[in-house]
Amino acid sequence: MAEKLIELKNVTYVYEADEEGEPGYAAVKDVSLDIHKGEFAVILGHNGSGKSTLAKLMNAIYEPSEGTVTVKGIPSDSEENGDKIRRIVGMVFQNPDNQIVATIVEDDVAFGPENLGVEPSEIRRRVDEALKTVGMYEHREREPHKLSGGQKQRVAIAGVLAMQTECIILDEPTAMLDPVGREEVINTIRRLNKEMGITVVLITHFMEEAVLADRVIVFDGGRCIAEGTPREIFSQPGFLIDHGLDIPQSAQLSNALGFEECALTPEECVDKITEMMGGAKND
Amino acid sequence: MVRDITFGQYYPGSSAVHKMDARMKFVLTFGMIVCIFVCRNFFSLGLMVLFTSAAVAVSRIPLKMILKSIKPVAVILIFTGILNIFYTKGGETWFSFWKISVTEKGVYTAVFTMIRIIVLVIISSLLTYTTTPTMLTDALERLLSPLKVFHIKVHTLAMMMTLALRFIPTLIEEIERIMNAQKARGADLESGGLIRRAKALIPVFVPLMVSSFRRAYELAFAMTCRCYTGGDGRTRMKQMKLGLRDFIALTVCLAVLAGIITLNHFFPKVI
Ligand SMILES: Nc1ncnc2c1ncn2[C@@H]1O[C@H](COP(=O)(O)OP(=O)(O)OP(=O)(O)O)[C@@H](O)[C@H]1O
Ligand SMILES: [Mg+2]
Secondary structure, eight states: OOOEEEEEEEEEEEEOOSSTTSOOEEEEEEEEEEEETTOEEEEEEOTTSSHHHHHHHHTTSSOOSEEEEEETTEESOSHHHHHHHHTTEEEEOSOGGGTOOSSSHHHHHHHHHHHHTOOHHHHHHHHHHHHHHTTOGGGTTSOGGGSOHHHHHHHHHHHHHTTTOSEEEEESTTTTSOHHHHHHHHHHHHHHHHHHOOEEEEEOSOHHHHTTOSEEEEEETTEEEEEEOHHHHHTOHHHHHHTTOOOOHHHHHHHHTTOSSOOOSHHHHHHHHHHHTTOOOOO | OGGGOOTTOOOOOOSHHHHSOHHHHHHHHHHHHHHHHHOOSHHHHHHHHHHHHHHHHHHTOOHHHHHHHHGGGHHHHHHHHHHHHHHOOOSOEEEEETTEEEEHHHHHHHHHHHHHHHHHHHHHHHHHHHSOHHHHHHHHHHHHGGGGGGTOOHHHHHHHHHHHHHHHHHHHHHHHHHHHHHHHTTOOOSSSOHHHHHHHTHHHHHHHHHHHHHHHHHHHHHHHHTTOOSSTTOOOSSOOOOOHHHHHHHHHHHHHHHHHHHHHHHSOOOO
16 A cells, blocks of 8 residues: 555544533544545545544644644644645635635745745746646736636645645535536646646545545544445445435446446446446447 | 726736836835925926826826726815815906805916826826736835834735735625625615615625634635745745836936926926
């Protein structure tokens, strides 16, 4: 197995209650989980299952109440280490409006590397490269508030790319986008993983996105309740539905038709059905 | 409607004015604004107008954009004009009716003040049109950096300004959204007296405050994630360097100042 990048050991995170004396709310409970170098992991779970909290634990914005989080051997137990960890693990949030800090696209992408103290000429190079990677280079001098949601989100991704972190966590980056914007962003994310070898942790509600992963992690009630390849996970529809989740239509259909191995994409579905009907594969 | 404000709007370009060092632009803009008030007669003011026109021409900002920047002050302009015509007395009386009279001095003062305001607005919007807000706040940060001696957090102030400029359009959109949402719920925001209308705005501003705090909270997380730890150890992508261009601009501005003082001296003053 590949090298471990992020390691969580028996991690619990409790949100302090507003009033003193009242018990806090444990959003993540006794989770042990590893993220491996170079993988594309998807985290699924219904609203309030603790996914965002987990993401914030993984890049040291929150320190665990119990247990340990280590990134490349650095424990997230101090401000200093937190800063080191955030140089390795970048994060993109759900709402692109609230993570863009500058009034010009390229200035925003430069924000991260500027904070890292990178040389000006090197920042310029990284910013141009990151903007080209996400396909926003022509828009580099525009004002972010005049861009579409998908474009803004790609700028936010470029902002993390320019920091050259080994791992990027994306917390529902497509939740506010229309299907076209969603596809733009997902294609960008896949390319980062496949072509640039960046470790990706994607938190999402969309099952079609989960299908693309190397590994799916299912969350409910602050616990990690299942983990496996998309095929393994989506072969148990009852289990997912019990935990408030949907399954992709293709998997639904293949489960209903009683296929041994569930199909993940419409194309696979077509092939399997053709096979079942005894017909020749259409070319 | 409200989204059309031009304040702090950058107009991309590659003219000499765009390429000038933001610090020099800042200082010269400030200096030229002072010059407007040094002008005492139409000759020196004319020189100022000439300078401003030349600056606009060099910057290649379209005239339409310049006019757009004057639009918001149109009311103030008319108001000062009228006030000056009727309240400044002196010289020949040109027109008189009941208690109102228009005198030579009144008209001159009115015209003079109005030109002053227009030039002032054009010069300051030229700065914001040709400089990105990031450069502007960066320049401010560097110009004010001597204040660090007094333990003033110059970087923090500059960052606050950048964020404020960044979030103005976002918040304006948000206000529109909330207003529409409240209207859909039957809120009447546009009729009734002043007090009623002010009261009707409460359901707009309370959600606005709540959402702004949420935004601020999320923004703080996002900035932490991008390793922002304050001003120490930060570098900048866009370096600032004074060049030949900046010194030429400085020389031109000094020449204009000298011209203004000379013209003030040789011709009778209007104000
Ligand atoms: N700042 C906070 N203070 C107190 N409780 C919180 C806070 N943030 C989240 N929680 C609680 O922690 C639980 C998990 O929240 P989290 O945001 O991690 O869920 P999530 O899986 O990301 O949900 P969603 O799919 O809606 O984004 C929720 O029950 C929520 O009410
Ligand atoms: Mg969440």
